[in-house]
Amino acid sequence: xxxxxxxxxxxxxxxxxxxxxxxxxxxxxxxxxxxxxxxxxxxxxxxxxxxxxxxxxxxxxxxxxxxxxxxxxxxxxxxxxxxxxxxxxxxxxxxxxxxxxxxxxxxxxxxxxxxxxxxxxxxxxxxxxxxxxxxxxxxxxxxxxxxxxxxxxxxxxxxxxxxxxxxxxxxxxxxxxxxxxxxxxxxxxxxxxxxxxxxxxxxxxxxxxxxxxxxxxxxxxxxxxxxxxxxxxxxxxxxxxxxxxxxxxxxxxxxxxxxxxxxxxxxxxxxxxxxxxxxxxxxxxxxxxxxxxxxxxxxxxxxxxxxxxxxxxxxxxxxxxxxxxxxxxxxxxxxxxxxxxxxxxxxxxxxxxxxxxxxxxxxxxxxxx
Numbered sequence: 562x563x564x565x566x567x568x569x570x571x572x573x574x575x576x577x578x579x580x581x582x583x584x585x586x587x588x589x590x591x592x593x594x595x596x597x598x599x600x601x602x603x604x605x606x607x608x609x610x611x612x613x614x615x616x617x618x619x620x621x622x623x624x625x626x627x628x629x630x631x632x633x634x635x636x637x638x639x640x641x642x643x644x645x646x647x648x649x650x651x652x653x654x655x656x657x658x659x660x661x662x663x664x665x666x667x668x669x670x671x672x673x674x675x676x677x678x679x680x681x682x683x684x685x686x687x688x689x690x691x692x693x694x695x696x697x698x699x700x701x702x703x704x705x706x707x708x709x710x711x712x713x714x715x716x717x718x719x720x721x722x723x724x725x726x727x728x729x730x731x732x733x734x735x736x737x738x739x740x741x742x743x744x745x746x747x748x749x750x751x752x753x754x755x756x757x758x759x760x761x762x763x764x765x766x767x768x769x770x771x772x773x774x775x776x777x778x779x780x781x782x783x784x785x786x787x788x789x790x791x792x793x794x795x796x797x798x799x800x801x802x803x804x805x806x807x808x809x810x811x812x813x814x815x816x817x818x819x820x821x822x823x824x825x826x827x828x829x830x831x832x833x834x835x836x837x838x839x840x841x842x843x844x845x846x847x848x849x850x851x852x853x854x855x856x857x858x859x860x861x862x863x864x865x866x867x868x869x870x871x872x873x874x875x876x877x878x879x880x881x882x883x884x885x886x887x888x889x890x891x892x893x894x895x896x897x898x899x900x901x902x903x904x905x906x907x908x909x910x911x912x913x914x915x916x917x918x919x920x921x922x923x924x925x926x927x928x929x930x
Contacts, residue, residue: 770906
């Protein structure tokens with residue numbers, strides 16, 4: 562197998578990467594800009610897209626302090642990007658940055674919820690794709706569980722506009738404020754929703770503790786894929802070093818692969834230092850948790866026949882920003898990794914590090930350079 566069609570750029574003024582993946586008839590681009598992610602850097606990244614510029618962007622994620630997010634969002638809008646923005650407040654003034662997804666060579670139909678763009682639907686010969694972002698509850702005064710129900714309802718309503726349902730969701734992100742206070746309640750709502758709607762194939766997912774500028778209990782994102790007959794294939798990929806997350810009450814899969822005739826994309830869920838039986842491992846040892854977590858990631862990559870060189874985007878989450886240098890040291894052992902680092906709470910008190918990754922690899926006959 563061969564790597565996806567990647568181009569890695571040094572986009573001034575900060576460390577940045579652009580990685581592209583070929584799909585049937587169109588090109589997906591993943592852009593990562595570490596701080597400082599300002600307007601010149603954003604415009605420089607847009608110029609490197611295969612076509613379309615700002616109009617090609619279908620989602621933006623911002624990570625940083627309140628002030629950093631405000632500055633980055635202003636830069637995004639001044640650059641002409643209208644796509645939904647998912648903003649996550651970091652506890653660390655260092656790290657952070659911006660990630661953008663773009664689609665070139667394909668029609669991008671916007672989906673509106675309550676008068677705002679909530680996402681886009683794209684359709685090629687092999688599948689319909691829906692990318693949603695910036696989803697938050699309408700009433701920040703409601704209980705956390707009610708806000709969670711509202712977010713799931715918003716995902717469902719927006720997917721319906723695209724002729725899709727939650728059974729087509731392959732990836733979710735939930736950024737929950739004060740997650741340690743109510744993660745069990747969140748999981749109860751999510752599991753109940755999946756049960757009521759007959760969701761059998763769990764999506765890959767990230768559940769992280771971080772506030773958002775709107776002050777709601779959570780903000781969410783989702784990706785859905787509806788294969789055409791004989792088209793795109795979707796399969797769950799196991800984590801050889803861990804048990805199924807559903808075994809301890811979390812409704813998500815460790816990793817999920819979406820494969821079309823040109824390439825395969827592997828969504829690796831938020832992954833932490835959890836042993837095969839489901840317990841937290843290497844407690845109190847941040848370097849040990851980073852090492853074990855990355856061993857788990859490699860196990861998933863091996864299971865899918867992929868490598869670290871195939872990563873298109875990643876996010877590293879830290880409970881204590883003081884542990885960031887340990888991660889930076891570890892990164893010296895890795896190929897260049899397009900990622901941002903975020904200070905936040907992982908979903909357990911004793912977990913200090915978590916990472917999520919998107920990974921893509923072209924089929925040999927589908928590669929063009």
